[in-house]
Structures are given as C-alpha cells and as structure tokens.
Amino acid sequence: MSVVILVSILLTVLVWAAFLQRNRRKNEPPLDRGFIPWLGHALEFGRDAAAFLTRMKAKHGDVFTVQVAGRFVTVLLDPFSYDHVVWESSNKLDFGKYAKILMERMFDVTLPDFDPAVEKAMLRSHLQNQNLPSLTRTMFRNLSTILNDGSMSATTWQEDGLFNFTYGVMLRAGYLTLFGSESVQLSAPGRDLQHSLHVYREFRKFDQLLMKSARGILSAAEKKEAALLKENLWQLLDANTLRRRANRSSWLEAYQHHLEELKVPRDMQSRAMLLQLWATQGNAGPAAFWLLLFLLKHPEAMAAIEGELKMMLQKVKGLEEIGQSELESATIFNSVLEESLRLTAAPFITREVLTDLPLRLVDGTEYLLRRGDRLCLFPYVSPQMDQEIHPEPQVFRYNRFLNADGTEKREFYKKGRRVKHFTMPWGAGANVCMGRFHAITSSIKLFVWLLILNFEFELKNPAEGIPDFDRSRYGFGVLQPDGDVQFRYRRRSHPGRL
Numbered sequence: 001m002s003v004v005i006l007v008s009i010l011l012t013v014l015v016w017a018a019f020l021q022r023n024r025r026k027n028e029p030p031l032d033r034g035f036i037p038w039l040g041h042a043l044e045f046g047r048d049a050a051a052f053l054t055r056m057k058a059k060h061g062d063v064f065t066v067q068v069a070g071r072f073v074t075v076l077l078d079p080f081s082y083d084h085v086v087w088e089s090s091n092k093l094d095f096g097k098y099a100k101i102l103m104e105r106m107f108d109v110t111l112p113d114f115d116p117a118v119e120k121a122m123l124r125s126h127l128q129n130q131n132l133p134s135l136t137r138t139m140f141r142n143l144s145t146i147l148n149d150g151s152m153s154a155t156t157w158q159e160d161g162l163f164n165f166t167y168g169v170m171l172r173a174g175y176l177t178l179f180g181s182e183s184v185q186l187s188a189p190g191r192d193l194q195h196s197l198h199v200y201r202e203f204r205k206f207d208q209l210l211m212k213s214a215r216g217i218l219s220a221a222e223k224k225e226a227a228l229l230k231e232n233l234w235q236l237l238d239a240n241t242l243r244r245r246a247n248r249s250s251w252l253e254a255y256q257h258h259l260e261e262l263k264v265p266r267d268m269q270s271r272a273m274l275l276q277l278w279a280t281q282g283n284a285g286p287a288a289f290w291l292l293l294f295l296l297k298h299p300e301a302m303a304a305i306e307g308e309l310k311m312m313l314q315k316v317k318g319l320e321e322i323g324q325s326e327l328e329s330a331t332i333f334n335s336v337l338e339e340s341l342r343l344t345a346a347p348f349i350t351r352e353v354l355t356d357l358p359l360r361l362v363d364g365t366e367y368l369l370r371r372g373d374r375l376c377l378f379p380y381v382s383p384q385m386d387q388e389i390h391p392e393p394q395v396f397r398y399n400r401f402l403n404a405d406g407t408e409k410r411e412f413y414k415k416g417r418r419v420k421h422f423t424m425p426w427g428a429g430a431n432v433c434m435g436r437f438h439a440i441t442s443s444i445k446l447f448v449w450l451l452i453l454n455f456e457f458e459l460k461n462p463a464e465g466i467p468d469f470d471r472s473r474y475g476f477g478v479l480q481p482d483g484d485v486q487f488r489y490r491r492r493s494h495p496g497r498l
C-alpha cells in the first residue's frame, strides 16, 4: 500500500516538474538548468561564481541562461555588448528592483519611493568636481591624525594584519570625512578616534556576515549575531546624533535632508546610514590593501611609485600642498591602482528584464531576453581576466596601463577590435560608481603616500604567497582575502622625507 502511495507521489512530482519545466525558446541563449530541480546551480554560483561562470563560458560561449534557486539568470560575458545593457532604459532593464531586495535583506532598509537615480545624482554632485578638493583636505587631515595615534605613533616595530590595518585606517578616516566629527571637541580628536575605532570594530564583524545575509543563508545563531551587531551600529550611526556633528560632508547633509523630505522615520534613517557607510567605505579599504600587498610583493612597482612621489615633492613643501590636479595626474600610481583593481574588483552588474528584449552581440547574433529573468554581467571574467585583452591575466604588472612613453594606456584589443571597457572595477554607464574620484584620489592615494612617507613597513614572512580570495564575495565589489597577511611597521624617525 505504502509503495503505491510513494509511487503515485513520485509520479505527481515528476509530472508537476515537467509541467513547470522551462524550455529554451527560439533565439534564446543556451539554457543550463543544472541537475537539482528548482535550486539549479545556486550552490556552485554562491560558492565560487568566478569558477562557475568561467566553466559555463567554456561550455556555452559568451551568453547563456542558468537556473539559480528558482530564478533564471542570463549571464553576458562579452565586453563589446556591455554598453547596450548599461545604457538601456530602466523601464526595460531595471536596476532598482534588485537593489531594493538586497537593501532589505542585508540592511533591513525599506525606503518609500526609493529611486536609485536620485541617490546617484546626489553622490555625483557632492563627491565629484568642485567638492573634491575640500574632501581631499579633510581626508588628508583625518588620515594623518589616525596614522599618528596610539601604537601607530611609535618608532619601534609594531605588528598587525595588513588587511586589518588598512581597512581600519581607511574606514575610520573615510567615515570621519563623510559623516563628520564631534562638535564639542574640535581641538582634541580623542573622541573621534575612539568613536571611529568603535564603528570600525562593529562594522568588521557585521561585514563578515554580510555575504551570507545577502544570500539569505545565515544560521539561526548568525542571524542573532547579525541582529545584535546591526542594533549596535544603528545606535552608533544614530541619525539624530549625526545631525549634530560638525564638519559633516555636504553629501551627508543633502542625503539626510532627502530622507527627511521622504518622511522616513528616524530609526529607518539610522538604518540607511549603515547602508551608506557600507556603500561608501566597503571597497576603498580592501582596494588599498591589495595595492599595498602588490607593492610589497613587487619591489619594482614600489620603486616606481616612490620615484613618482619624490618627483612630485620636489615642487612642493609637503603632501598637504599637492593640488587636486597633480594628485590626479600621478600616472604611475594610477596604473598600479588600475592593475590591482583589475585583479581584485569583481562586482556583478545586475538588471531585471522587464520586457522581452532583443540583445545583439558584436558578431551579429541576436538573442531574446525573456521578461521576468535577471540579466547579469560579470566584467571580472571578461574583460578583466580575459587573456586576449590582458596577456597573462593572473600576473600583476604595475605598468600594464602605461604606454612606453609613460602616458596612460587606453588602447586594448580583442579579436583585432578595440575594447572600450578594458577594465570595469567601478561598473559602467548608468550605474557607474559615483564615489570613484573621491575613493581613488583622496583616499587610496593619500593613504599609500602617507604610509610611504611616514613609515617603514615590510611583510613579516616575505616568502608567504598572496592569500586566496574569500570566494563568497564575488559579485559584491572589491574582493577580500580569505585570511590576513602579517606585516610590521614603524614610524620613520624623520617622517615626511624619502
């Protein structure tokens, strides 16, 4: 009897599955459902997206559709076609819908009338152009204060993890620069230093749970921990307290004003502050870490960077006098940064397909995108790791983005055709990262130069290899190492000189 029931249940399931089964329609990209019903490729995708998508690319080519936890995701890996996607209008390929889902899942943030275009415009007007010089000055002062505090002011050797050290200094200085400082103690920075350290410590613990919470796979214990950390951080970033801080960036003022206008309740405003802390500070620290690690591993790159810095300092008295345009024109530094981002920045560019849409590839083939699917570009696989565009893509070459005459190199080819997007760490088109100028010029460059000028530093075990990536982070910006690298540093006895 029970066998009969079992068999009939099994049959029902099979019939139901066949009924739900999606088939490839004419002109649609190759479909790969995987072996596990509904779940499809979700596990492999989450475990190591780069390896999985590279394997699928070898099997299907530059465009294919995979099943991932009930969703169908069309993946596009042809850099020549990216422009169609990143500039397509948002009523065909929508960016905001998926961003909303993640905001809620990771940060418990729901905003009425959330419009990513408005937030973007705000970042554009406050973190670029005429605001850059003042952001740079503030960042310089805050970096200097932090790098001169506590054990960092000692002239004896100190030890720390390079990732922890770099992320800590960058996040704290970036936070003080954008979110302001305590108004009561303008001349004594002690409270800012304590407060920002507190923010960093809590944020790091929270950051370590973020990927799992984005995928909705936190265990019960982790869920509890994440909830507790969020409570702490919301308190630290309390919207009312922030409003009373001095020297807030004009971006923060405008953003808080915007939330008020949307009549967002105060507790939700604090949650939005945590989201903004992550969005503005989550990538610069890890990016600076990789850059420093590559410099420490490649003495010729370090020498080139030091040479360039020396040249610049011949014209001015100190780093604080270097103007914005000289800062931006440090071509060797720019190439080193571009190269380390090429190797370590791996965001997805994601769109919801709102209407059946043709997609034409550069070779002329036309595919049909199906309404309701998700479209995903992964520039890390191509162009960044594409050996046709960048020979020996796994190798760090500090001058990969320099011409023989020392100018910036912008010409790269694939199949004899010039590639416009030869590296895309900041995304592109309508959702390019708005903080990139602030992140590059003010933050990473100043930090690395300050470190070089004021400290001696070296790896503790120079023979140790570059750590592997934390592979769960593919898709979310600059990668993090799966373990830290120990290093030593001490303040120079004559800082400020090379």
Ligand SMILES: *[C@@H]1O[C@H](CO)[C@@H](O)[C@H](O)[C@H]1NC(C)=O
Residues within 6 Å of the ligand: 137, 138, 139, 141, 142, 145, 146, 176, 177, 181, 186, 189, 192, 193, 247
């Ligand atoms: C950060 O910079 C601002 C603006 O220059 C300054 O008011 C504040 O005191 C600085 N904070 C620290 C800790 O140096």
Ligand SMILES: *[C@@H]1O[C@H](CO)[C@@H](O)[C@H](O)[C@H]1NC(C)=O
Residues within 6 Å of the ligand: 160, 161, 164, 165, 168, 169, 197, 200
């Ligand atoms: C990590 O960095 C923070 C902030 O700089 C520091 O307080 C802490 O001691 C460091 N942790 C380790 C394990 O080195």
Ligand SMILES: *[C@@H]1O[C@H](CO)[C@@H](O)[C@H](O)[C@H]1NC(C)=O
Residues within 6 Å of the ligand: 183, 186, 246, 247
């Ligand atoms: C920081 O704020 C204080 C007090 O509001 C003000 O006197 C000072 O000029 C500000 N500093 C900068 C660099 O804006």
